[in-house]
Amino acid sequence: MASLGNCIFMMDEGVDRLTEALPELPADKAKLSRLMLMVGSRMQEELEHTLKPYRLNHSEFLTLMILYSSPDGSSTPGELCDYTSQGATNMTRIGNALVGRGLVVRAASEQDRRRVRMGITPSGRRFVQKMLPTLFPRLSAMFDGFGENDRRQLGRLLRKLADNLDRLDEEIDR
Amino acid sequence: MASLGNCIFMMDEGVDRLTEALPELPADKAKLSRLMLMVGSRMQEELEHTLKPYRLNHSEFLTLMILYSSPDGSSTPGELCDYTSQGATNMTRIGNALVGRGLVVRAASEQDRRRVRMGITPSGRRFVQKMLPTLFPRLSAMFDGFGENDRRQLGRLLRKLADNLDRLDEEIDR
């Protein structure tokens, strides 16, 4: 029963039962929203599962990848918070974890002494080069059977959803 | 910068830079996977934000809704774990929270004394009837501009993704 397929089936049934008593419920939107939440969190579990052998969690991995792919291999906690959508508090913890493993170094900024620069180390680069390719097989399997067109559609729809969510955020809440 | 649109833009750039150095990276799949994670977690934040005034979090809300929409208004912790994809430990906490607010009652099962029945109370039903409709406006806004066809496509693609994730789970891990 832990299968996503079963959960989705149960969800469909539940929303249908709900709509009988509550016709003004926007049933198909409710189902899409539940679907997004279910599939999204399952993908996150999948990612964390494959990261576990490397003793990284999602946010630590993301932070490390951003440093790896940034032009000069460094950034500041504040910037990383923006890029990763993490709070400053958690970025401090992430920094501690990555620095503790020698994948990243912290250094006080000279221009602005409030700032801290976090830079990926050579050891951190080697670590990424080694572990990243091992994620590819599962990543590919995730989109098995998605043709060129399916991928384009999914990308389009998710970006559209993102636009709507941004608009919701701007509005004075409720 | 906290906007999803900006985060997605940065992500696209990052993956593109990555692909230059690492041509074997499945770039479009990586982007889709990041997109799903970003949009999914933002939708979760959006939901939790609108639930906050009712002092419910996502998993408590989901549990309460399942009880509300179940034919006899009751279930057991074990079943609820399956339906909500929550661990048993957390379901105990959820039960404590909902029982503590009088929305749900716990009772020992007579047939199987290991089991516990959790049932929604009349007060719990009234609570749901009052709060649920207030979620509809934001839910609808989330899918503004999604026509009949977009909704069908998104549903299809998410269910397909779910199938692949289930297949990944079954396989002997890596």
Place this chain on the structure above:
DNA sequence: CCTTTTTAATTCACCAGTGAAATATGAGCC
């Protein structure tokens, strides 16, 4: 200049969720 305001990072106290162990009951099997 020097005070006020803003910004950056960290610390602290807390909330939500997990895995492993404990507890208790039921089921299967000589």
Place this chain on the structure above:
DNA sequence: GGCTCATATTTCACTGGTGAATTAAAAAGG
């Protein structure tokens, strides 16, 4: 009937994350 194994729930210790307060430094504005 009594022993072993399986199942349901709870407890406990821990991880990952958040908001509010703290510290420190820069910027703004007389």
